[in-house]
Amino acid sequence: MALDPAFLDELRARTPIASVIGRRTKLVRSGRNWKACCPFHGEKTPSFYVYDDHFHCFGCGAHGDVISFVMQSEGRSFPEAVAELAAQAGLDVPRATPQQREADQRARDLTEVLDLVQAAWMRRLHAPEGRAGLAYLRGRGLADETIAAFGLGWSGDGRGSLLAELQPHGVTQDLLLQAGLMRVDEDGRPRGELFFNRVIFPIRDRRGALVSFGGRILGDGQPKYLNGPETALFSKRRTLFGLDRARAAIRAPRPRGAPPVELVVAEGYMDVIALHQAGFPGAVAPLGTALTAEQMEALWQIAPAPILCFDGDAAGQRAAVKAAETALPLLDVNRTLRFCTLPEGEDPDSLLRARGAGAVAALLDGASPLGHVLFDLLTAGVRDPGPEQRAAIRRRLTEVAALIGDKALAAEYRATLLDRFFATYRRANAGPGRRGGKGPNGGTHGGLNGGARIEAPAIPPAAPFAAGDAAQERMRILTAILLRHPDILPEIEDAYCRLDLPPVLARVRAAVMDLAAGGDLGGAEDLAARLDAAGLAGDRALALAADPLPLALSAADTLMAVEVRQEWWHFYALLNVRQFGEDVRLDTERLCAGTLDAKSWASLRTRLLAWESLRRGDTLTEDA
Known part of the structure; x- marks a missing residue:
């Protein structure tokens, strides 16, 4: 039967052609596209190019979309190729009813x-x-x-x-x-x-x-x-105004030396039309709503890094934040977003009429990658935050980075965001005698990670923990285990940073993460000395004052009969047993599906042991 063209378009949109072809031949980047040695004829110099929605070999003339590639490479009929791709994309092929x-x-x-x-x-x-x-x-x-x-x-x-x-x-x-x-x-x-x-x-x-x-x-x-x-x-959430024209302009051959057409997302009809008229034919816009995941997938089918160009007002700022949050779970190393900041009170249409195409071109040329602007988007309007606000900001940053499905990319975003956090709210604000940051004349104070020791001003005694609060006591034990065994940080870092710690422990955690961002934490004694030099001796002592001490703390630096990592996860699980069990279950399913690497398995194994200990009712201390 003749299949509905809308279904076939949906199938092509949900099936990145580069990923399908990449299973059969090695692709390498060539500008915004891909190239390879043609899988249909023998060659030593790549002449096979893969674009956003089709392929073409300049050697043998092979040409087509993702469906025809499956047909040619696997010898399948059209219905068979459609059925195979639809199953992979989670679509049901319409029946001839x-x-x-x-x-x-x-x-x-x-x-x-x-x-x-x-x-x-x-x-x-x-x-x-x-x-x-x-x-x-x-x-x-x-x-x-x-x-x-x-x-x-x-x-x-x-x-x-x-x-x-x-x-x-x-x-x-x-x-x-x-x-x-x-x-x-x-x-x-x-x-x-x-x-x-x-x-x-x-x-x-x-x-x-x-x-x-x-x-x-x-x-x-x-x-x-x-x-x-x-x-x-x-369907409003799947449609972008001007996408047909932008797609054609980006795919069209360009004169030699001509710059590529950028895919630009504006906010409204008039912005898109004015941009096209002014020589920016890659402009599109959502239809009066925030960008949806489906619209972003459509954008990435055309370009790996579209530019979001929202109005320079509070509403435009909110739209940018919303777009970033929607995009994060969908990011990978081959697709991202860039952001173009317009002057306050301007939109692309008004800017073109007031200052001309050159001004808009300069702004688009200066568009910043999402990784560079995400911190500013999430902290806009924050001025001189106190400790509680800093803790909330940091928690927000780690939560946002955790939204990214690609774990390696998520780790890079998290590191970038925390680097900005420390530079903005700690080092940049450090005054004379504080460690880290730059002085008023740009000179560097020897940071937590090295340099001459400079005595920090005295910090007022920390407020005691809430009496009888079991959760706070467990958080203190978690911090104490880390201070005595800093080598466990890479495994427990994400979980530890998600905790809503009391101020004493939050200060210790922030300093430990600051040191970790600069390199190896060293051993327990070295870490203690560096924290004390930063003015956190009192806070560190309170964190280590757990009574009774867990076995991993009462021991020296050996594991003895208790595995330190398992003990850390044991106390972490006690903070929310149900959630911990659910997390372990989900990661076990990922392991069975083959999506966890050896490092992730090592972490999961430790958590499984801790979970089994809890299920059996074993306790490592009286407090547990």
Whole structure:
């Protein structure tokens, strides 16, 4: 049967072609694309190139998309290749049922309806009734060629004239309703046209097919911008305005020496259209909502590092933070985001009209990678935070880094964020006599990680722990074990940093992490001396004052009968037994699925032993 083109597009979008081809031949980066020796003919010099959605061999002429690659490389038929890729992508191949054939026909009917509506609205824009809309668009600096290229229109007064105009073409009120062009009452019955007295912006999918409309009202009416509802053709969270044009521009051959077309995400219709007109044809925008995971996947199908260019106001800042948080679980070493910061109060459209394309080009050229701006996004507005705020910020930073699914990349982000944290809130604020950071003239005070010893000012005695608080006592024991056995830090670091420690222990932890960020912590005695030199002798003594002492602390530096790491995880588990058990269960499943490496298995083994000890009711101290 003929498969629905929308299903095939979804399949291609969910199946990165580079990952499929990379299973059969070694790919290496070539600019924003990949190249390899062709798997279809013998060659020593790579002439096989893989782009965002197709491949081409300049040696033998092999060409196609991810489906045709599976067909050619594995000798499969089209249905077999589709079935294989759909199973890998978690999609069900549509069956040739009467209902499916009816749905396909309905989609074709709706597409024809939308095309007829757009043609009618384009005519109205240039008729007397659309005079105000045309004046608005020209007043925003759009040329008539741009207005025509984007198919902009005018909806009219919405009093039934659209239906009357299209009825000779077989368009009914029900078809307009299914196409998302009618308002409905509480019972779902149509009660008038959705768009009236609005400038119209056609919305197209990545193939360029018309799927819906957006409209801007003139004057002070609300809502200022209105998008069509979800329909059989239109999913707001999967669609980006201008993606079809941006995709074509990025894929188009460029003159030798010409810079590549950047994929730029702006906030609105007018931003995208103004950017295209000014020579930035890679501009797209979400449809009045925050960027979704599906939209980011669509962006990464075209470019590995799109630029987010949000408005320079508080709303734009919030949109940038939201986009970063949405992107983090999806990042890997081959796809990320860049951020372009606009002047406060400006958007791309206003900036182009005020300062020209050169100013926008300079801002885009200076776009910063997500790893460089994430700290600033998460700490915007924070000034001179106290200890509690610093602890909260640090916890937030580690939690955000932990969102990244790629563990190696997550570790790099975490290290980068904590480096910025220490540089901003500790070293940069250290005054004379404090260790770390730079002085007012840029000179370096010998940091915690080396240099001459400088006595720190006395720190007021720490407040005692809450009496009878078992959780705080266990946190103190965890800290004490680490201080006596700092070599365990790499294994327990993430878990330890997620704890909401009391201030005394939080200061010790921050200093230990500061030292770790600069290199090896050394042994227990060396660590103690460096903490004391930083003015934390009193805090360190309180952390080591656990009574009764766990066996790992009462021993010298040998493990004796108790394995230190197991004991640390034992006390950690006691803070939240149920959550610890769930974490161990999930990591065990990952191990069985083959997604844990040897290092991760070593950590899991220790936690399993601690978990078994808890299940048996074993205790290592009276406090446990």
